[in-house]
Amino acid sequence: MNEEVLYFPKEDIVKATDRFQTPFFLYEEKKLRSNCQIFRDSFKKYFPDFWPLYAIKANNNPEILKIISSEGFGGDCSSESEAWICEKLGIETMYTGNYTTKEEFEFVKNKCLILNLDDLSMLGAVAELGMPETLSFRINPGVGKGFNKDNVFAGPDAKYGIPFEKAYEAYQKARDLGVKHFGIHMMTGTNVPLEESNYFANIVEKLFDIIADIKEKSGIEIEFMNIGGGFGVPYRPEEKSLDMDFVAKSIREVFDKKCKELNLKEPRLLAEPGRWISANAGWLIGKVHIIKDSYKKFVGVDFSSNDMPRPAIYGAYHHVSVIKTKETIEKETVSIVGRICENSDQLARDRELPKLDIGDIVVIHNCGGHAYTMGHNYNGRLRRAEYLIEENGNFRKIRRAETIEDLYKTCEI
Numbered sequence: 400m401n402e403e404v405l406y407f408p409k410e411d412i413v414k415a416t417d418r419f420q421t422p423f424f425l426y427e428e429k430k431l432r433s434n435c436q437i438f439r440d441s442f443k444k445y446f447p448d449f450w451p452l453y454a455i456k457a458n459n460n461p462e463i464l465k466i467i468s469s470e471g472f473g474g475d476c477s478s479e480s481e482a483w484i485c486e487k488l489g490i491e492t493m494y495t496g497n498y499t500t501k502e503e504f505e506f507v508k509n510k511c512l513i514l515n516l517d518d519l520s521m522l523g524a525v526a527e528l529g530m531p532e533t534l535s536f537r538i539n540p541g542v543g544k545g546f547n548k549d550n551v552f553a554g555p556d557a558k559y560g561i562p563f564e565k566a567y568e569a570y571q572k573a574r575d576l577g578v579k580h581f582g583i584h585m586m587t588g589t590n591v592p593l594e595e596s597n598y599f600a601n602i603v604e605k606l607f608d609i610i611a612d613i614k615e616k617s618g619i620e621i622e623f624m625n626i627g628g629g630f631g632v633p634y635r636p637e638e639k640s641l642d643m644d645f646v647a648k649s650i651r652e653v654f655d656k657k658c659k660e661l662n663l664k665e666p667r668l669l670a671e672p673g674r675w676i677s678a679n680a681g682w683l684i685g686k687v688h689i690i691k692d693s694y695k696k697f698v699g700v701d702f703s704s705n706d707m708p709r710p711a712i713y714g715a716y717h718h719v720s721v722i723k724t725k726e727t728i729e730k731e732t733v734s735i736v737g738r739i740c741e742n743s744d745q746l747a748r749d750r751e752l753p754k755l756d757i758g759d760i761v762v763i764h765n766c767g768g769h770a771y772t773m774g775h776n777y778n779g780r781l782r783r784a785e786y787l788i789e790e791n792g793n794f795r796k797i798r799r800a801e802t803i804e805d806l807y808k809t810c811e812i
């Protein structure tokens with residue numbers, strides 16, 4: 400059983416539920432910092448000028464971003480608002496959009512240090528706004544992996560990146576338009592299965608062949624390589640954690656081998672993890688308020704799939720812990736459901752848990768990344784508050800809960 404998955408700050412959660420109205424998200428600064436340090440230091444050991452970026456889409460709370468940035472991370476932005484918040488917080492960023500509009504380029508251009516284009520067809524819009532000196536392209540290296548088919552971001556079915564065979568054309572065109580420094584980027588899948596720890600080294604190897612092809616056909620030297628995010632985290636207790644030292648070391652070996660073999664100058668390494676940094680540092684916490692004996696047993700909690708849509712969107716598994724008001728050794732198989740009018744609103748299906756009673760606390764694990772940010776307002780449900788357990792043990796509200804007025808503030812009523 401993987402302790403990384405099972406861990407939750409039980410005493411703090413009990414204190415927090417006594418003090419704050421449930422449901423809410425709770426994050427732990429200590430865990431967040433430790434994840435940042437492990438990731439950063441694993442790579443810095445083998446790549447002293449490594450630049451880690453945090454994928455803002457995983458968690459955009461300003462206080463979370465301040466912590467991550469204080470650990471030496473820049474930001475990976477994919478929208479106007481992500482670029483906006485990073486600029487406000489003084490975080491240096493790389494922008495990776497896809498199918499970006501000219502208006503969006505205009506907005507992010509002076510906010511993000513590096514633009515990373517998803518296709519050659521975007522060069523026109525960027526050139527009209529003034530070509531930057533440094534530019535990167537997202538390449539589709541032809542193969543990708545993810546924990547399900549929609550999480551595979553490369554290969555023939557993926558909407559992202561430039562097909563690798565045509566990459567050199569994009570670089571040539573950009574050089575003709577005045578670009579002087581070039582990077583290469585890939586993001587081939589998210590939550591890449593953990594047994595694939597050699598995956599990153601293999602894909603970097605492929606990227607070096609693409610870099611060599613670009614150099615051969617255009618004479619352009621790639622100065623930095625961003626290997627994206629996608630570093631998988633265990634969601635199930637029986638899954639193992641990714642050994643980050645092994646991942647970084649195996650990439651180092653590929654750098655040494657390929658730079659020598661292909662006679663390339665070593666590019667600076669960048670990466671942009673999201674969930675690996677913050678997923679296991681956050682929990683969604685609520686209480687049981689309805690227990691229904693139907694064809695199955697359904698336990699209604701005060702949060703719903705709009706608060707954390709991963710199980711509803713792609714059947715993702717999230718570990719569930721319960722804190723009972725009265726201890727019991729009895730167990731039963733139940734589904735944890737919310738109040739959304741969709742049958743996919745089942746945060747855990749047919750799960751064996753300690754027998755639940757009204758008022759018991761339900762904790763959904765791995766909710767620090769791609770959780771709040773994926774949430775929505777369907778059924779007019781409101782977004783929840785977010786709290787942080789600071790390193791000194793104090794609680795801090797880092798986002799208040801939405802009100803009905805917030806929901807309608809863009810309308811004239």
Ligand SMILES: Cc1ncc(COP(=O)(O)O)c(C=O)c1O
Pocket residue numbers: 454456457475477495586588589590627628629630671672673674675768
């Ligand atoms: C371009 C890009 N970078 C980074 C990430 C972060 O992925 P993960 O949270 O799996 O590390 C994503 C996720 O979708 C992405 O699309």
